[in-house]
Amino acid sequence: MATVTLPDTVGTTAAIEIEGRWHALPAADLSELLAAGIAPVPGDELAGARPTLPLPRPGKVICCGLNYGDHIAETGREKPSYPTLFAKYADTLLAPGADIVLPAHDGLELDWEAELAVVVGAELRHATPAEAEAAIAGYTVANDISVRDWQRRTLQWFQGKAWDATTPLGPVVVTPDELDPTSGVEVVCRVNGVERQRGNTKTLVFDSAALLSYISTFTVLRPGDVVLTGTPGGVGMGMEPPTYLRDGDVVETEIPGIGLLSNTVRIA
Numbered sequence: 001m002a003t004v005t006l007p008d009t010v011g012t013t014a015a016i017e018i019e020g021r022w023h024a025l026p027a028a029d030l031s032e033l034l035a036a037g038i039a040p041v042p043g044d045e046l047a048g049a050r051p052t053l054p055l056p057r058p059g060k061v062i063c064c065g066l067n068y069g070d071h072i073a074e075t076g077r078e079k080p081s082y083p084t085l086f087a088k089y090a091d092t093l094l095a096p097g098a099d100i101v102l103p104a105h106d107g108l109e110l111d112w113e114a115e116l117a118v119v120v121g122a123e124l125r126h127a128t129p130a131e132a133e134a135a136i137a138g139y140t141v142a143n144d145i146s147v148r149d150w151q152r153r154t155l156q157w158f159q160g161k162a163w164d165a166t167t168p169l170g171p172v173v174v175t176p177d178e179l180d181p182t183s184g185v186e187v188v189c190r191v192n193g194v195e196r197q198r199g200n201t202k203t204l205v206f207d208s209a210a211l212l213s214y215i216s217t218f219t220v221l222r223p224g225d226v227v228l229t230g231t232p233g234g235v236g237m238g239m240e241p242p243t244y245l246r247d248g249d250v251v252e253t254e255i256p257g258i259g260l261l262s263n264t265v266r267i268a
Contacts, residue, residue: 034223051171053095067230074238109148113231114189132212199232
C-alpha cells in the first residue's frame with residue numbers, strides 16, 4: 001500500500017493508491033493521519049495531482065550517519081559499536097520536485113546523501129527490535145543534503161545538516177508489506193544523470209528496527225516521526241578530488257519500490 005500527501009483545492013490531503021489511482025483520505029496530510037490514528041478509508045478519486053511533502057510536521061527527524069560499510073570506509077572511520085545519530089527539524093524537509101535553495105558563500109561544499117527513511121506508526125518507548133519493527137508505518141526516500149564546510153566547523157555535525165528546506169523527502173510512503181529493507185533494496189543517487197551512489201540496505205550496520213529500538217531508549221518516538229537510516233558510499237566528499245553540487249545541478253534520489261525524487265540546486 002502506498003500513501004501520499006497531494007495538493008487539493010483548499011490546501012493538501014492525504015491519499016491512498018488503489019489500482020494505480022489516488023483516493024483522498026480523511027486528513028490534510030500523512031502527518032495528521034498518523035498522529036491522529038485515523039483509519040485510511042478511501043474517498044473520492046484525485047486525478048492529476050502530483051505528490052508534495054508527505055510528512056510536513058514530524059515531531060522528530062532523527063538521522064543515522066556512518067551506517068553502510070562502504071561509506072564508513074570512505075570516511076576513514078572504524079565500524080561503530082552504536083549508531084551515530086543527529087537530529088534535524090521539520091523545517092529541513094523538502095517536497096519532491098522543489099528546488100534546494102542555499103545562499104552563496106565562499107567555500108560552499110554541498111554534498112548528496114541518498115537514504116532510506118523510516119516512518120514511525122506507533123508510539124515507541126524502551127522498545128525491543130521486534131516491537132520497533134511492528135511499529136513501522138512505512139518507508140520513503142530521502143536525501144540528507146549536507147553543507148560539508150559548515151559540518152566541519154566543529155566536532156558536532158548539526159550545523160551542516162539542518163539547513164532549512166534542504167532534505168528532499170517522498171514522494172510516497174509504502175507500507176512494510178510492500179518493501180523489506182532487511183532483504184535488501186537499492187538506494188541510488190544520480191547527479192545530472194550520472195550515478196554517484198548505489199548501495200543496498202542489506203549491508204546496513206543497524207537496520208530500521210534496531211535504530212528505532214535504540215532511539216526509543218532515550219527519547220519517545222511517536223506516529224509520524226521520521227528516521228533516516230544513513231547513506232551508502234559515493235558521496236562527493238569521498239571523491240578524489242572532492243566534488244560538490246553546483247547551481248543548476250539536478251539531484252535524483254531513487255529507491256525502487258518507493259519512487260524517485262528529483263530536485264534542482266539553486267545557489268543565490
